[in-house]
Amino acid sequence: MAESEYAFTAELWEWESQASWYFVSLPEAIADDVDAFHGHRAAGFGSVRVKVTVGATRWATSIFPDKGRATYVLPVKKSVRIAENLTPGKPVEVSLEIA
Secondary structure (H helix, E strand, O other), X not given: OOOOEEEEEEEEEEEEOOOEEEEEEOOHHHHHHHHHHHHHHOOHHHOEEEEEEEOOEEEEEEEEEEOOOOEEEXXXXXXXXXXXXXXXXXXXXXXXXXX
């Protein structure tokens, strides 16, 4: 039976282009599991819908495959970063459920 709930700690990082985006990379073992059991449900850009909890904040979003990092990345929006006092380089405890 495929897992649909995961918990992990990973560092928040910033990707800069014309706008700054903030992400947490899923651990490789979890990313492999998501790809194997849920990748067939992927939508545009290979995205997989998820429900996420960080601290007291819960929201729905998608994770996206990042071929360069060989994992999925989870975008962390500004309201979550502010509410949970998250800054780049800081570890983030994440609970993630495949939606």
